[in-house]
Amino acid sequence: MANFPKRIEIKEEGPREGFQIEKNPIPTNRKIEFIDALSETGLKTIQTVSFVNPKVVPNMADAEDVVAGFTPKTGVTYTGLYLNDQGMARAMATKKLTLKGSISLCASEAFLKRNQNRTLEQQEAAQHESIERLKKNGIKIESGGISAAFGCNFEGDVKLDRIMALSKTIFDIAEQHDVKLKHLALMDTMAWATPDRIKRYVGALQDKYPEVEIGLHLHDTRGMGIANAYAGLEMGVAHYDSCVAGLGGCPFAGHAGAAGNVCTEDLVFMAHEMGIETGLDLDRLIECAKMAEDIVGHPLGGSVMTGGSLQKMRERIGASA
């Protein structure tokens, strides 16, 4: 029936997604403390900061200081988000982050306008330029990504046809530049996905590109995050972005209730209970989630951080799984 993966890879985006949306300034040292704690959980990839306009995202103005401050752990890849040349230059200048290139398109022009002040045509053109620049700088390009992949708060639902057309464009661009993409991520930037749609869109992409690994970036604005991740697991999806404690949201979504990425420790809990490996220490993730709540100073959306893991409970009562 379901085609569960044996193991999933989780990319933690809490430090970037979580802190960029906070209105109150988060002290640099606490961001560093959080990244250092995440480094001890078994995570292989942590997105630490974004290099964006500090006037638009004030809580990322200290991106360079945060990167300078954390203690890298062997085996962990630290990344940073950038949306343009200037951001890429800043990220490279830190000499501490692993830069990864991607070919990224957005399924909604209205959102793209707000987020990056570009048209779809301009975004497509920018990919060609960006690839050449990434190559010149020796940065690997292995991923494609489609943001607003299921719907947009300014344009409405995104149909499967559109996703198939955009993914074709992404692979065409890659081919023109002799780039081989291993991954394609569907980003539910504004939380329009439901699990049935996740399965339909992922399935169509898997059929068309069987050699490509699909990834999911999910938001929990309407409570569908974990159900959407489960739908991904049923389709064999092994790559997920998530945020400890359900930190995050999108400052460009134009929507007060937009906060909340799918929660790392809830996803890890589900995976472990289903016998799917993550390589992560759930108890340490829960500690990080509590630290995140302390740092932002308000309750966050994670559930297992409050409800507790079942493994802990089994140990307490002396029951086996």
Place this chain on the structure above:
Amino acid sequence: MANFPKRIEIKEEGPREGFQIEKNPIPTNRKIEFIDALSETGLKTIQTVSFVNPKVVPNMADAEDVVAGFTPKTGVTYTGLYLNDQGMARAMATKKLTLKGSISLCASEAFLKRNQNRTLEQQEAAQHESIERLKKNGIKIESGGISAAFGCNFEGDVKLDRIMALSKTIFDIAEQHDVKLKHLALMDTMAWATPDRIKRYVGALQDKYPEVEIGLHLHDTRGMGIANAYAGLEMGVAHYDSCVAGLGGCPFAGHAGAAGNVCTEDLVFMAHEMGIETGLDLDRLIECAKMAEDIVGHPLGGSVMTGGSLQKMRERIGASA
């Protein structure tokens, strides 16, 4: 692939599950106001109160006054929970509730001891007595139920074998009393279920009892509520208990983070987005969820009440579904 039902029936348990767990007293008039608002959402069944020991559950001490106070709406069935004879007598005395009998067993003796101060053997014996009493009082018995069906905070995981044995006992008891059960509910009382297990247990019961409709009563303590409901939908399960705003929990679970039933409006949102009918007005449910938060005086776990429905957003931006 999935065997989604065309329509689901939701039994709202917010007024009972939600208010019974609150430490601060909830004024009777606000409970009544809440039930009256729920009556306008299209819900066909609303569980209004429980008739339990007021020393153990102080917020249900006014059960009779709450029932006396609400305005019944034609087409809505109002129910009350009782766990013993005394409770049943109180429920009957209101002359305003629809009493429904069920044959109920618990998968965990330790939980049963705490919850009802009975052994499993005593509970089974009590079912025989209760059926005769229900019959004498003209109360229909159409449902069976298994609580702690996936695991227990005091005993650990509940294996499928145990559920199959308990369901056999339930149907045997029914047969001995010439009772035909139409429904069998699995209650994840302490939130041990994950979606894969939901599918496995439900599937096994459907195979063995194809003529019986399975129902799910889900808690969201570990963030699995909606994913578990989705798993139910994939198995064709058409009967769900839920609570507006994710109200609720279990006062006997011995666990501070135990609050939170699966959230009615989040479930309805998912169903509608998937093209599954509920007969419910999502906007009115969201209004009830906000009212519930106001009544309990602290944030509740629902997501769509904050994130907003997509249908509303489509209307605002003039997009079609």
